Amino acid sequence: MAKDFATREEDYSKWYNDIVLKADLAENSAVRGSMVIKPYGYAIWEMMQAALDKMFKDTGHENAYFPLFIPKSFFSKEAAHVAGFAKECAVVTHYRLKNDEDGKIIVDPDAKLTEELIVRPTSETIIWDTYRKWVKSWRDLPILVNQWANVVRWEMRTRLFLRTAEFLWQEGHTAHATKPEAMEEAEKMLGVYTTFAQEFMAMPVLQGVKTENERFAGALETFCIEALMQDGKALQAGTSHFLGQNFAKAFDVKYLSKENKLEHVWATSWGVSTRLIGGLIMSHSDDSGLVLPPKLAPHQVVIVPIYRKDEERIAVIEKGKEIKKELERVGIRVKLDDRDTQKPGYKFAEWEFKGVPLRIAIGPRDLKNSTVELARRDTLSKEFTAMEGLKEKVLDLLEEIQESLYSRALKFREENTNSVDNWDEFKDIIKNKGGFVMAHWDGTSETENKIKDETKATIRSIPLDYQDSEEGVCVFSGKPSKGRVVFAKAY
RNA sequence: CGGGGUAUGGCGCAGUCCGGCUAGCGUACCUGCUUUGGGAGCAGGGGGUCGCAGGUUCGAAUCCUGCUACCCCGACCA
Structure with missing residues (x-):
């Protein structure tokens, strides 16, 4: 176990917090509930952004940017949407400060806005108000736009990355001529997220739709991916x-169809946030700190030189540079830690809790034997290996680590997914074991709420293959059920 | 918003109950020497209006009053 680290066993929340802080990903700021994302944490976000952005563009989307502020009146246009967000909005009421008689800075009461501005908690309203101007004809559709932005939701309780008052995300907002086309888009983007989670984050996810209770405010259907964290x-x-056409109707976005009929457009929106970094941490990390999947690690390989005397230092670092160059030639992201201010043992520990997938140590002994010491973060194993053929070996290992993290996480999820038909067993598993519980449900919000009150578990999703799955009776009410849904306690 | 807790060098804490000399410890930081294949050792050194405002007192980190911030547990949520 790393020095000063809580273990998952001892205190899971503290373990999580320790990793965020000690791996130098983020820290709490002077602003309540808002974090500073530090360079190493932001580098991970940039890796995520790059991969996602490419996938969005490959599926035909373009980036744009809409205002941070939304006029208050926009929020009253879509009733369900307002109800969902009203309680957590930051509101701008004035536009100026001034000095009072004591020289203190105060809000200038004369500078009150005639209409208050809402700091966006999400951008549907401002975007749909804009789309009205963009859409006249079926030829203007579809609009496939994504925005990388920050949003603010005034949360009661916050946790680094998992829930902060301000967070970074992307939000796609698309407009389509027909319902099937919009539905297809929503499903397509769920697919993009699934691919990203599994192939880049090495985090297995379940695809499904939300129940009415858990649905996005203003949506007719919310598709989601759900992952299982190590604490169940x-x-x-x-x-x-x-x-659907909810926002088109609220903001009067209509087009003339080929048949010369005036129609409301169909909409989707989709998003992922910096919360994914929290998911990444809790999927793979261990009691020695962060573990990053190679595809998202800012440094895939770190080289630590070992030396005593000056001439050794020069020779070893020279070799380190050579290896770095060679690895970079095949596209590997390499950090040569040539700081003379820290000793090797310190560097080993540091890169370990920062989650770098592979570490190469080179010392005088290696120069003589033409070897390096190669250590894997995921298994914490190390071996001496020949410099000859190193880049092939590293490439293979990075791929192997990526796959092994995924299969380890998948195995964990499988071991922590239980099909349950008995109410007492349901309560017992949710309370004592955690994980996903697949159980029959009668389809009513009433039952869902009662289960939540009694166990704190919610329906995470209704699996996409729900319609074809087995019939049964609701684990709570005993009424008929068309299939099993996924219950769990959630973040 | 309900319940509990905390506020003292960068970080983590002791001291507060029972007021009293220059506010202490660990760590981090700086300098020097020895070290360097898993978080180095020794020596020396710098850094704190004790959360804020008021009060009691010869004297307040310590007692009293008010305020603020943060953390944890719930309810709300990506």
């Missing part, structure tokens, strides 16, 4: 909403 709690990792 579920994390909603991404959502894609089919919004």
